[in-house]
Amino acid sequence: MKVKAKKNKKPHDLKFAVIASDVCLFTVVSGELKVLLTPVNRPPYFSNMLGLPGGLVHPAETAEEAALRIAEKKGGIDLSDQYVEQLYTFSRLDRDPRGRVVAVAYLVLVPPHLARNNEELGARWVGIKHVPHLAYDHDEILRAARERLRTKLGYTNAAYSLLPSEFTMGELQGLYECVLGRTFDKRNFRKKIAGLGIVKSTGKKRTQGASRPAELFRFAKRSLQVVEIV
Amino acid sequence: MKVKAKKNKKPHDLKFAVIASDVCLFTVVSGELKVLLTPVNRPPYFSNMLGLPGGLVHPAETAEEAALRIAEKKGGIDLSDQYVEQLYTFSRLDRDPRGRVVAVAYLVLVPPHLARNNEELGARWVGIKHVPHLAYDHDEILRAARERLRTKLGYTNAAYSLLPSEFTMGELQGLYECVLGRTFDKRNFRKKIAGLGIVKSTGKKRTQGASRPAELFRFAKRSLQVVEIV
DNA sequence: ACAAAAGTGTTCCGAGTACACCCATGC
DNA sequence: GCATGGGTGTACTCGGAACACTTTTGT
Numbered sequence: 001m002k003v004k005a006k007k008n009k010k011p012h013d014l015k016f017a018v019i020a021s022d023v024c025l026f027t028v029v030s031g032e033l034k035v036l037l038t039p040v041n042r043p044p045y046f047s048n049m050l051g052l053p054g055g056l057v058h059p060a061e062t063a064e065e066a067a068l069r070i071a072e073k074k075g076g077i078d079l080s081d082q083y084v085e086q087l088y089t090f091s092r093l094d095r096d097p098r099g100r101v102v103a104v105a106y107l108v109l110v111p112p113h114l115a116r117n118n119e120e121l122g123a124r125w126v127g128i129k130h131v132p133h134l135a136y137d138h139d140e141i142l143r144a145a146r147e148r149l150r151t152k153l154g155y156t157n158a159a160y161s162l163l164p165s166e167f168t169m170g171e172l173q174g175l176y177e178c179v180l181g182r183t184f185d186k187r188n189f190r191k192k193i194a195g196l197g198i199v200k201s202t203g204k205k206r207t208q209g210a211s212r213p214a215e216l217f218r219f220a221k222r223s224l225q226v227v228e229i230v
Numbered sequence: 231m232k233v234k235a236k237k238n239k240k241p242h243d244l245k246f247a248v249i250a251s252d253v254c255l256f257t258v259v260s261g262e263l264k265v266l267l268t269p270v271n272r273p274p275y276f277s278n279m280l281g282l283p284g285g286l287v288h289p290a291e292t293a294e295e296a297a298l299r300i301a302e303k304k305g306g307i308d309l310s311d312q313y314v315e316q317l318y319t320f321s322r323l324d325r326d327p328r329g330r331v332v333a334v335a336y337l338v339l340v341p342p343h344l345a346r347n348n349e350e351l352g353a354r355w356v357g358i359k360h361v362p363h364l365a366y367d368h369d370e371i372l373r374a375a376r377e378r379l380r381t382k383l384g385y386t387n388a389a390y391s392l393l394p395s396e397f398t399m400g401e402l403q404g405l406y407e408c409v410l411g412r413t414f415d416k417r418n419f420r421k422k423i424a425g426l427g428i429v430k431s432t433g434k435k436r437t438q439g440a441s442r443p444a445e446l447f448r449f450a451k452r453s454l455q456v457v458e459i460v
Numbered sequence: 461a462c463a464a465a466a467g468t469g470t471t472c473c474g475a476g477t478a479c480a481c482c483c484a485t486g487c
Numbered sequence: 488g489c490a491t492g493g494g495t496g497t498a499c500t501c502g503g504a505a506c507a508c509t510t511t512t513g514t
Contacts, residue, residue, distance in 0.1 A: 016246075016286070016287070017287065017289065019247050019249060019321075057246070062322060062323065063319060063321040063332065086318060088316060089316060091287070092292060093291075102287075104332075169494090170492070170493070185478070186493085186494080186495095191476095191496095192476090195475095207485065209491070209492080210487060210491050211486080211491040212484035212492065212493045213484070214492075215494085398465095400466075415504070415506080417467085417468070417505095420468085421469095422502095425502095437513085438512095439512090439513070440462095440465085440512065441463085441464045441465035442510060443512070444467090445466085445467090
């Protein structure tokens with residue numbers, strides 16, 4: 001989370017904790033899981049660090065509305081069709097050294113064609129293997145988000161939110177392999193997906209580079225369905 | 231949740247939402263799932279209703295510490311060895327008609343021998359089928375808690391927190407049948423549990439009424455383990 | 461003796477896994 | 488013609504599900 005220090009309403013002025021939303025946005029680009037990070041520069045606690053996008057929840061919005069507003073503002077991304085889920089609420093007393101801030105963390109999945117760096121704000125998509133130590137307790141939030149993403153892909157069709165509307169079986173399989181950190185047999189994978197009926201063929205094909213054209217599929221439903229995938 | 235209206239610090243006096251913890255305590259007694267409810271009487275919004283135990287999070291405690299404090303105070307139960315998990319954070323604007331209160335809800339499992347009504351406070355264990363319409367958004371919290379309990383029993387050993395330290399296979403099976411709302415074949419159930427190694431025999435037997443004595447088991451670990459049960 | 465819950469094995473089926481070759485295209 | 492990723496079927500294995508009778512006790 002992050003707290004605006006404007007006015008004279010800092011967290012420690014208050015009798016109670018204040019509420020913030022922190023957002024962990026994931027995307028998968030060319031076989032690599034990436035997370036959106038923003039600069040954090042709040043000496044003396046955090047100097048030139050990175051952190052997840054976050055901010056205070058306004059009085060007239062829910063925590064989820066705040067998360068969407070923050071993600072769109074910091075990432076410049078329209079999240080109206082994306083998968084958003086509440087992750088966990090972090091309330092350790094010392095998680096923000098400036099005062100008592102309780103953060104409701106959200107997980108958001110973004111398809112690669114919408115994942116653009118916002119140079120103006122310094123927001124950058126960073127490969128999960130190159131993420132440095134983050135500000136606040138955001139290392140912990142990121143760990144929890146990755147774990148949730150893994151399990152969620154395993155038992156739902158949430159992958160629809162990490163792919164463009166049309167995609168090949170190879171892309172879908174690559175997504176699973178990248179997030180779950182294992183490989184699948186091509187034939188078994190296709191059999192499984194076909195049997196679940198979560199995707200349907202478009203009839204179209206896409207040819208890419210020097211190889212046979214691949215059939216394009218579409219998710220049957222672009223809303224969360226519980227289905228045993230792995 | 232519930233808000234203390236003492237002093238002059240009501241929620242709507244504040245610039246930001248205040249944070250409360252609401253607790254959903256479950257137990258299973260003689261084949262029935264029960265939840266701990268407390269009286270809510272806050273005219274003109276809620277008159278002579280019931281709700282989940284709840285209260286504000288103090289500045290010097292985490293949301294989970296608040297949940298435990300509230301549960302022990304309202305239920306008179308020592309929760310040091312019980313299973314406690316954060317459920318979800320509820321932040322609808324109108325969830326508390328008196329002001330902006332964000333509630334972090336917790337799920338707590340209690341074995342039947344610790345589930346006593348606290349007459350002094352009016353706290354009562356109510357069978358899940360006899361729960362009336364609850365105050366605030368507690369109907370929604372209870373729904374989410376039941377759902378979580380179901381799924382959690384299905385893939386972990388969390389049942390250890392709903393049984394006394396020694397129990398029979400019949401009791402364990404009855405617990406699962408009651409929470410999951412289905413029956414299991416006795417032989418398959420015992421085979422499955424034995425194969426997982428989550429319980430060990432004590433060698434002792436317990437005879438109860440006019441029937442063959444049952445072997446007593448004990449959970450191998452009284453801490454959360456992930457194991458595929460159903 | 462009988463009621464009541466405990467305890468115990470085998471068969472069947474479906475899902476998961478392992479595995480190798482041909483196809484359509486661009487260069 | 489060759490390199491690249493796309494596309495396809497079969498055999499085996501293991502875990503889940505169905506299923507009925509005997510045992511031990513109290514009354």
